Amino acid sequence: MKSLLRLGTAFMLGTLPSCRAAPPVASSAAQAPRDTKDGPPWTHAIVVDAGSSGSRATLFRLEPGTPPGAKPWPVAVPGASTEGIPPLTDDDPEPLVEAIARLVADDGSAPPHQHTALFVWATGGMRALPADQASAIVGRTRARLGELGFAALQVEIISGEREASLALAAARALQAREPELAALELGIVEVGGASAQLAFDDVASSVAGRGLEAMMETVAHEPDFAACFNPGAPMPVEGTGRADPERCIGLLEARIEAPTSAPPDGITWIGLSNLDYVADAMRLPERTTVGTFETSGRDYCVVPWTKLAGGHGSGDARFLARYCFAALYAYVLLTRGFGLTANAEILPRRELGGLPVSWTFGALMQALEAPR
Numbered sequence: 001m002k003s004l005l006r007l008g009t010a011f012m013l014g015t016l017p018s019c020r021a022a023p024p025v026a027s028s029a030a031q032a033p034r035d036t037k038d039g040p041p042w043t044h045a046i047v048v049d050a051g052s053s054g055s056r057a058t059l060f061r062l063e064p065g066t067p068p069g070a071k072p073w074p075v076a077v078p079g080a081s082t083e084g085i086p087p088l089t090d091d092d093p094e095p096l097v098e099a100i101a102r103l104v105a106d107d108g109s110a111p112p113h114q115h116t117a118l119f120v121w122a123t124g125g126m127r128a129l130p131a132d133q134a135s136a137i138v139g140r141t142r143a144r145l146g147e148l149g150f151a152a153l154q155v156e157i158i159s160g161e162r163e164a165s166l167a168l169a170a171a172r173a174l175q176a177r178e179p180e181l182a183a184l185e186l187g188i189v190e191v192g193g194a195s196a197q198l199a200f201d202d203v204a205s206s207v208a209g210r211g212l213e214a215m216m217e218t219v220a221h222e223p224d225f226a227a228c229f230n231p232g233a234p235m236p237v238e239g240t241g242r243a244d245p246e247r248c249i250g251l252l253e254a255r256i257e258a259p260t261s262a263p264p265d266g267i268t269w270i271g272l273s274n275l276d277y278v279a280d281a282m283r284l285p286e287r288t289t290v291g292t293f294e295t296s297g298r299d300y301c302v303v304p305w306t307k308l309a310g311g312h313g314s315g316d317a318r319f320l321a322r323y324c325f326a327a328l329y330a331y332v333l334l335t336r337g338f339g340l341t342a343n344a345e346i347l348p349r350r351e352l353g354g355l356p357v358s359w360t361f362g363a364l365m366q367a368l369e370a371p372r
Contacts, residue, residue, distance in 0.1 A: 042151040044116040045074065045367075046100060048085075049360045052125030052194035053213060055096060056083035057103050058356075060364060074364050076356060089125045091137050093144040096120070100148070117152035118145060121363055124194030124211060126157045154367070158359075160206020164188065164197035166362030168204070171270045173365060177353020187263065189338060189346070190272035190359070191330060197359075198338050200267050210333060212274045212326055215255065224251040228325040232305035235321070243301040245328060249294075252332040262339025269340065270357055271348035278330055279348030281323040286349065290334045291342030297327030 048057045059080035062072035085099045086092065100118070120141065126134050134157055142155040158166075167188045175181050187200030193213040197206045209218065219225055220237050228248035229241025269290075271279065279288070282296035301324040308320050319326075334340045349357055 042115050042117045044077075045364060046103065046116060046118045046150075047360050047364055048096065048100075048118075048120040049358075050088045050120055050122035050126065051192065052087060052089075052123065052128075052211065054083065054087050055085035055099075056081065057085065057096075057099055058360075059103055062368070072368055074355075074361070074368070087125050088120075088122050088137055088141060089129060091140065093141045096141070097144060097148070100145075113149045114151050116150055117367075118148070118150040118154075119364065119367060120145065120155045121360060122155075122157045123163055124160070124192055124208070124214075127160065128194060128208065158363070160195050160197055160208070161204045163195075163359045164190065164199035164204035164206055166366065167197065167270075167272060167357070167359035168199040168362070170359065170362035170365065171352065171357050173362070174352035174355055174357055177355070181268070181347075181352070184268045185266060186270060187267040188270045188272060188357075189275065189334060189340070191274040191333065193274075196333060196337070198263070200263050203263075207337070210256070210337060212329060215252070215329055215333075216322075216325060218255060219251055222251055224248065227251065228301075228328060229321060230301060230303055230305045230308055230324050233308070233321040233324070234305075241305065241321070241324070243324065245298040245301050245324075248301070248325070248328050249332060252329055253336055256332055256337045258336055259339045265341070265344075267344070269344060269346040270352075271346045272358065274326060275330055275346075276348040276350050277319075278323060278326045281319075282327055284348060287345060287347050289342065290331065290340050290344045290346050293327050293334070294331040294342070297324065297331060300324055300327060 043062055045060045045062065046057055047060060048055055059077045060074040061077050063075055064072060080103060082099050082103050086095045088096075104113075104116075122138075126137070129137070138155050138157065142153065145153055145155065167190055168186070171186050171188055175184070175186060185200075187198070190197040192211045194211040195206050195208050195214070196210040197204070199205070209215070216236065219228075224244070224247045225237070226235065226239055226242045227244035228251070229235050229243065231241055231243050233241035235241060278293065282293070282300060284292055284296060305321070334344075334346075335342060351357060355361065
């Protein structure tokens with residue numbers, strides 16, 4: 001979801017564990033449709049990314065695979081996406097029901113429900129709830145959505161490690177669509193609202209409480225919190241910014257435990273979620289290095305708020321006051337938290353080859369491959 005404040009349960013960073021197909025925290029299995037020879041019996045799918053600060057629903061069209069008989073390929077329908085849906089943690093499925101209805105109604109090419117699958121996948125916010133509460137919310141949400149008559153329905157809370165491995169699977173699947181990336185060894189690093197994820201090779205990790213929103217809440221009442229905001233900028237708590245990048249970095253480093261091992265050199269990282277939004281605000285190139293989050297963040301932070309508010313800044317205007325914190329935190333998390341070097345190559349991207357590179361895209365591809 002496009003929010004600067006958006007990042008699950010997992011473990012504190014230590015030795016990165018092997019990536020396994022972790023069982024969902026709570027789920028309800030997809031309704032099994034009838035078998036077909038060349039793929040699932042639906043032509044479209046709606047995917048809901050139920051994040052910690054809200055949900056986003058996207059309509060995909062399933063294009064025939066190449067060669068004939070190959071698995072279908074999901075393509076997002078242009079303009080058929082809606083965000084700003086209240087999070088599942090609110091325990092009220094009606095806003096989601098209404099958003100899905102609008103999504104289908106607004107796209108004239110959308111088929112009847114009996115030809116569309118609906119997948120609702122939740123992440124950090126739901127993982128943070130007590131298991132019985134989360135399970136109850138999943139049950140109530142599925143019961144309400146089940147009344148809509150979709151060809152298949154799945155409501156699931158996925159683990160942070162699975163979230164990371166699905167994002168990496170999406171990146172690898174889309175890699176060949178960009179020839180200049182085809183020979184690279186890719187990894188992914190994602191900074192959401194409640195958690196942060198990293199995956200490479202056969203390794204996937206997720207760290208609860210290390211998302212952008214979660215970290216901001218953690219340090220919001222520290223004396224040096226104001227050092228992470230532009231001079232005179234409004235803050236989430238009382239007061240205004242007094243930019244001091246050095247003190248801000250020190251504040252954040254004190255909250256991040258260093259890993260006992262680090263990823264190998266030579267990996268090109270795809271930066272997802274808030275990393276992509278911060279890169280936009282910092283005007284970073286599509287291929288850059290981890291260290292540019294620090295250098296550009298330092299430059300951004302010292303710009304007086306009057307200039308930013310007057311149109312000097314770039315990125316989403318709603319979050320101009322928070323990009324200083326976000327850029328410096330991105331650097332600290334990537335280096336101290338995940339063990340990446342400052343000169344490691346990173347591509348902050350939303351898409352590869354014109355298709356979304358995200359864990360939700362990886363999950364949809366996996367759902368298409370699952371036995372029916």
